[in-house]
Amino acid sequence: IANIFVPLIPALIGCGxxxxxxxLLVNLGWLPAVTPALAAMASGFMALIAVFVGYNTAKEFGGTPILGGAVAAIIVFPGVANIDAFGQTLSPGQGGVLGALGAAVLAVYVEKWCRRWVPEALDVLVTPTLTVLISGLVTIFGLMYVAGEVSSAIGTFADWLLANGGAGAGFVLGGLFLPLVMLGLHQALIPIHTTLIEQQGYTVLLPILAMAGAGQVGAAMAVYFRLPRNESIRRTIRSALPAGLL
Known part of the structure; x- marks a missing residue:
């Protein structure tokens, strides 16, 4: 998993x-002509992160990276909104990074099976076609729905924790938030934010989740001062802290 997501960190830091x-500029009302361009720069990578995850996943599992990216791209393709699966209309991005990860792994296994059985003379044409076709169909009519249900279940569970869990809910949500962000499943929490804002005028969930990042920054600073002779770790922390504070 680390080899799939670590290469994405520079882009995540830059876009973050x-x-x-x-x-900051939007809240201050400064440079209104520039902020839309900055928003596009910051959001472009995240809109296509599933493609990069699929590419890296296929590469890590021994497949052709571009085929993994091609299958994962189906998840974010706007045209999936015209497809029904299990009686429900799919939505672009449904399943997030988790769906892209599963789709790319499936593509690798399909590709390896094709390499084993397809004659070499036809391999260059048949293998990529079957890989995208089979993996794509399973992704559209299976993985996207399942991964989307997982995302919804996580959101429902978080809602229940807020209503019944008290301080313990804050501890659980704060601890799980960063792994959810890594997998792209934090998008399932957006409807909860919206509901709280509509009902109360504010969301108590966002500050709770923000504590996850604050705790990570605090832990990094503690390690920085605890290891004065480990220049490699200290250099990494110095590079990461500005993004963490933002």
Whole structure:
């Protein structure tokens, strides 16, 4: 998993810093002509992160990276909104990174099976076609729905925790938030934010989740001062702290 997501970190850091800067400018009302461009820069990568995850997943599992990216791209393709699966209309991005991960792994296994059985003379044409076709159909009519249900279940569980869990709910949500962000499943919490804002005028969930990042920054600072002779770790922390603070 680390080899799939670690290569994405530079883009996440760069886009995250731009997003933080853009949010600051929007809140202050400065440079209104520039903020839409900054928003596009910050959001472009996140809109297509499933493709990059699929690419890296296929590469890590020994498949052709571009085929993994091609299958994962189905998840974010706007045209999936015209497809019904299990009696429900799909939505672009449904399943998030988790769906892209599963789709790319499936593509690798299909590709390896094709390489084993397809004659070499036809391999260059048949293998990519069957890989995208079979994996794509399973993704559209299976993985997207299942991964989407997982995302919804996580959101429902978080809602229940807020209503019944008290301080313990804050501990659980804060602890789980960063792994959810890594998998792209944090999008399932957006309807909860919206509901709270509509009902109360504010969302108590966002500050709770923000504590996850604050705790990570605090832990990094503690490690920084605890290991004065480990220059490698200290250099990494110095590079990461600005993004964490934003």
């Amino acid at each position: 810093i731009i997003a933080g800067l853009n949010g």
